[in-house]
Amino acid sequence: MSLRDKKPTATDRIIAIRLRKLREARHIPGRKVAEWLGISAQQYAKYEAAQNRISAGALWEISVAFGVPMQVFFPGIRPLPDAESVQGFSRLRERERKAVQALVKVLARRSTRILYGSTKQKRGQKTARL
Numbered sequence: 001m002s003l004r005d006k007k008p009t010a011t012d013r014i015i016a017i018r019l020r021k022l023r024e025a026r027h028i029p030g031r032k033v034a035e036w037l038g039i040s041a042q043q044y045a046k047y048e049a050a051q052n053r054i055s056a057g058a059l060w061e062i063s064v065a066f067g068v069p070m071q072v073f074f075p076g077i078r079p080l081p082d083a084e085s086v087q088g089f090s091r092l093r094e095r096e097r098k099a100v101q102a103l104v105k106v107l108a109r110r111s112t113r114i115l116y117g118s119t120k121q122k123r124g125q126k127t128a129r130l
Helices: 010-025 030-037 041-048 056-066 083-090 094-116
Strands: none
Touching: 010 041, 010 056, 030 041, 030 056
């Protein structure tokens, strides 16, 4: 595959799926997100359908609009903690660190369910995996 190719790749399709799931989890209409980005609702719908590739700049604007790091859209990439957070965490007492770690685990499970759907499967229901 060449960077000049205009056709969406497997990664583009994963980004589109994650974008749609994030928007739906927040109960925001696609036309509202399009409005935030200054694009037509049709263009935004094409992003979610992976019919058009999302530029890095547009993905940045989307991540800012949703208040999430860009990494949530990419498979296999986890956000890095900033230095201030690491220093603050290291100043906590052991008991406080364990409480923060437990909270982060709960939030991570919740965001995973939002991005990928429920981890529990109902009878007869097939679950799509990214």
